[in-house]
Amino acid sequence: MDKYMLIALKEAKIAYIKGDVPVGAIIVKDNKIIAKAHNCKETNKIATNHAEILAINKACRKLKTWYLDDCVLYTTMEPCMMCCGAIMQSRIKKIVYSVENPKYGCSSLLKSVDIVNNVCKNESELLLKKFFSNIR
Amino acid sequence: MDKYMLIALKEAKIAYIKGDVPVGAIIVKDNKIIAKAHNCKETNKIATNHAEILAINKACRKLKTWYLDDCVLYTTMEPCMMCCGAIMQSRIKKIVYSVENPKYGCSSLLKSVDIVNNVCKNESELLLKKFFSNIR
Numbered sequence: 036m037d038k039y040m041l042i043a044l045k046e047a048k049i050a051y052i053k054g055d056v057p058v059g060a061i062i063v064k065d066n067k068i069i070a071k072a073h074n075c076k077e078t079n080k081i082a083t084n085h086a087e088i089l090a091i092n093k094a095c096r097k098l099k100t101w102y103l104d105d106c107v108l109y110t111t112m113e114p115c116m117m118c119c120g121a122i123m124q125s126r127i128k129k130i131v132y133s134v135e136n137p138k139y140g141c142s143s144l145l146k147s148v149d150i151v152n153n154v155c156k157n158e159s160e161l162l163l164k165k166f167f168s169n170i171r
Numbered sequence: 172m173d174k175y176m177l178i179a180l181k182e183a184k185i186a187y188i189k190g191d192v193p194v195g196a197i198i199v200k201d202n203k204i205i206a207k208a209h210n211c212k213e214t215n216k217i218a219t220n221h222a223e224i225l226a227i228n229k230a231c232r233k234l235k236t237w238y239l240d241d242c243v244l245y246t247t248m249e250p251c252m253m254c255c256g257a258i259m260q261s262r263i264k265k266i267v268y269s270v271e272n273p274k275y276g277c278s279s280l281l282k283s284v285d286i287v288n289n290v291c292k293n294e295s296e297l298l299l300k301k302f303f304s305n306i307r
Contacts, residue, residue: 077237083219083224083257092218116253117260119252120255124221
């Protein structure tokens with residue numbers, strides 16, 4: 036699981052460089068990465084452009100279906116309400132995330148989804164702390 | 172409000188014709204429609220392509236900002252968790268919807284958002300019933 040989270044973290048670092056909250060997400064099916072994305076909300080100026088949403092969109096395009104029930108989503112931060120809703124809409128059955136999001140995290144709302152957390156927690160936390168300390 | 176909801180209903184009818192669950196959404200700013208969209212989940216085979224998400228994306232592109240706090244979203248059905256999350260992400264302060272969605276509606280999760288419901292309820296309900304009776 037660390038292997039995939041480190042790739043999601045690479046995506047988060049791209050967001051960091053662009054000036055977006057550093058969150059990255061990837062989607063894995065049959066041990067193959069089928070989608071990678073990073074948060075582009077500020078860069079694209081589009082409210083829905085969180086890493087998870089963009090990764091789900093890419094995976095749907097790649098597989099030519101909205102039905103991602105045999106996919107695992109890796110994200111460097113606990114998903115917000117919008118992204119949790121998208122996980123349910125796409126029928127993703129398992130998610131792995133790195134750091135909790137005490138303010139906006141909504142993973143408790145996910146029904147029938149396996150959740151693994153705290154994977155590569157220190158790395159993700161460090162990147163987020165660095166980002167927010169630069170802002171303030 | 173009926174005037175705008177009837178335009179959202181026109182969008183819902185486009186979704187109906189395409190074979191998608193008939194939901195339409197529009198976004199209004201300063202009494203001007205800045206975005207119109209309909210549910211394209213089945214047509215586009217993309218899990219996130221609900222009417223509300225697509226309308227928010229269009230409005231952000233049009234206004235060149237993710238910040239839609241002076242916009243009103245009209246939708247023919249109570250938004251799901253994903254769309255409620257997108258409403259919060261885009262800082263929309265007011266939504267108007269037509270029919271409740273007892274199974275997937277999540278408007279109760281919206282914080283600091285004015286909610287008006289039951290606008291043109293009969294028309295939206297009829298369209299949805301027609302759609303689901305055709306499927307079964």
